[in-house]
Amino acid sequence: MAVAEKTVAPEPIESAADHVHRNVSSLGESATLAIHERSATLVREGRHVYRIGFGQSPFPVPERVVEALRRHAPRKEYLPVRGLEELRAAVAEHHRQLDGIDASADGVMIGPGSKELIFLLQLIFRGQVLIPSPSWVSYAPQARILGRRPVHVPTTFEDGWKVDPERLTSACAGGAGPWLLILNYPNNPVGNTYSPAELADLAEAARRHRILILADEIYGRLHFAGGHASMARFYPEGTIVSSGLSKWCGAGGWRLGTFVFPRQLAALHEVMGAVASETFTAASAPIQLAAVEAFRGGDDLDRYLAGCRRILGALGRRSAQVLRAAGVRVHEPEGGFYIFPDFSPFAERLAARGITGSPTLCERLLADTGVATLPGLPFGRPTDELTARLCYVDFDGARALEEIARVPGNGDPGNDFLERCCGDVLRAMERVVDWLG
Numbered sequence: 001m002a003v004a005e006k007t008v009a010p011e012p013i014e015s016a017a018d019h020v021h022r023n024v025s026s027l028g029e030s031a032t033l034a035i036h037e038r039s040a041t042l043v044r045e046g047r048h049v050y051r052i053g054f055g056q057s058p059f060p061v062p063e064r065v066v067e068a069l070r071r072h073a074p075r076k077e078y079l080p081v082r083g084l085e086e087l088r089a090a091v092a093e094h095h096r097q098l099d100g101i102d103a104s105a106d107g108v109m110i111g112p113g114s115k116e117l118i119f120l121l122q123l124i125f126r127g128q129v130l131i132p133s134p135s136w137v138s139y140a141p142q143a144r145i146l147g148r149r150p151v152h153v154p155t156t157f158e159d160g161w162k163v164d165p166e167r168l169t170s171a172c173a174g175g176a177g178p179w180l181l182i183l184n185y186p187n188n189p190v191g192n193t194y195s196p197a198e199l200a201d202l203a204e205a206a207r208r209h210r211i212l213i214l215a216d217e218i219y220g221r222l223h224f225a226g227g228h229a230s231m232a233r234f235y236p237e238g239t240i241v242s243s244g245l246s247k248w249c250g251a252g253g254w255r256l257g258t259f260v261f262p263r264q265l266a267a268l269h270e271v272m273g274a275v276a277s278e279t280f281t282a283a284s285a286p287i288q289l290a291a292v293e294a295f296r297g298g299d300d301l302d303r304y305l306a307g308c309r310r311i312l313g314a315l316g317r318r319s320a321q322v323l324r325a326a327g328v329r330v331h332e333p334e335g336g337f338y339i340f341p342d343f344s345p346f347a348e349r350l351a352a353r354g355i356t357g358s359p360t361l362c363e364r365l366l367a368d369t370g371v372a373t374l375p376g377l378p379f380g381r382p383t384d385e386l387t388a389r390l391c392y393v394d395f396d397g398a399r400a401l402e403e404i405a406r407v408p409g410n411g412d413p414g415n416d417f418l419e420r421c422c423g424d425v426l427r428a429m430e431r432v433v434d435w436l437g
């Protein structure tokens with residue numbers, strides 16, 4: 001007698017959504033992109049939003065680079081996985097000239113944004129990742145996507161939020177390595193940078209503990225005094241330098257990132273290339289061709305960069321001064337476009353309003369004043385710390401560049417200039433101060 005077949009109801013297709021890998025099941029959208037979209041939604045709803053939550057360059061892509069992109073739009077072929085030869089040569093030359101490092105075209109890898117390259121490096125690296133706290137929002141989630149628990153290197157406001165050799169050494173003490181430190185300067189979110197002497201000390205510690213360093217120098221060209229020192233000068237054999245077009249060339253949406261590997265790490269570069277060939281294939285052809293123009297530089301690009309630095313330097317310092325004058329703890333920035341105030345002097349007053357941590361701080365600030373910022377939490381700070389990241393980029397960069405060219409000298413362009421060209425950023429800082437009460 002035939003045995004009746006047990007019928008199992010097939011799972012509805014929607015249940016596929018339950019089968020998400022546990023490494024990513026609680027992953028939300030990256031904090032930076034989420035605040036960008038939220039701000040855009042609020043603007044569409046008719047609110048005035050001070051958009052200092054998302055770190056995007058306010059400046060246009062230099063005209064000669066845009067023109068190159070127009071010219072190369074018909075280029076439709078797939079390019080070599082590690083990048084167009086001409087571009088790799090231009091990137092190496094750029095770093096040799098401006099950073100004084102021993103970069104060669106063979107060591108350059110091009111990708112669709114440095115974010116993707118950083119992720120691939122974390123993926124191929126068998127070891128533990130050291131991430132300073134605070135740090136840019138995506139390093140730690142990338143590690144978690146890969147099922148890794150990053151090791152945090154603590155820093156403090158008092159020490160200028162800097163990693164030092166002692167802290168680095170004690171962070172390594174609890175693990176077996178091998179280690180990869182992601183060191184970013186000029187820094188997102190705190191706006192600080194490292195002196196050659198500090199880098200030399202860190203290099204010595206890294207050498208001693210065999211720590212590989214990914215030096216995220218994407219804001220290097222936006223060091224306000226033009227004095228960026230690359231980690232690769234001090235630790236050439238163990239440093240991979242990360243950069244791209246997003247910050248100094250105003251082209252975040254073009255998605256082009258660069259890595260420079262030293263000869264000693266050619267094997268890692270090789271594996272990155274293999275993984276890239278099975279994932280993103282190559283960065284876009286017209287963008288790579290336009291990037292050749294950007295990395296080759298020239299007087300027009302030097303003028304553009306000098307203008308960007310002068311504006312950002314003055315605005316960053318003024319923003320920090322407005323907050324400091326009101327009693328907020330914040331360092332004046334040295335490069336990039338971020339400051340990272342600590343509102344703890346207002347802890348009691350804020351607690352009386354039900355605000356005891358950075359997520360509520362930023363939520364309420366946005367709701368009450370229209371100032372969009374990001375809480376310290378996604379940068380790796382404790383939830384109950386009253387820190388936030390402010391990006392002083394909410395202004396018309398094209399107009400500011402035009403006007404700065406008419407302000408004589410190359411020092412601080414003064415209050416009139418900042419009021420005229422970057423007024424909304426100053427208004428945002430004042431609103432924060434008024435809201436603190």
Ligand code: PMP
Pocket residue numbers: 055112113114115116136184188216218243244245246252255256257
């Ligand atoms: N590193 C830092 C510190 C950043 O702020 C960003 C944000 N753009 C990136 C890397 C990634 O940049 P991209 O992918 O646009 O090259």
Ligand code: GLU
Pocket residue numbers: 030032033053054055056115136138188
């Ligand atoms: N890096 C920018 C920021 O920190 C945004 C771009 C991104 O996160 O990919 O706001």
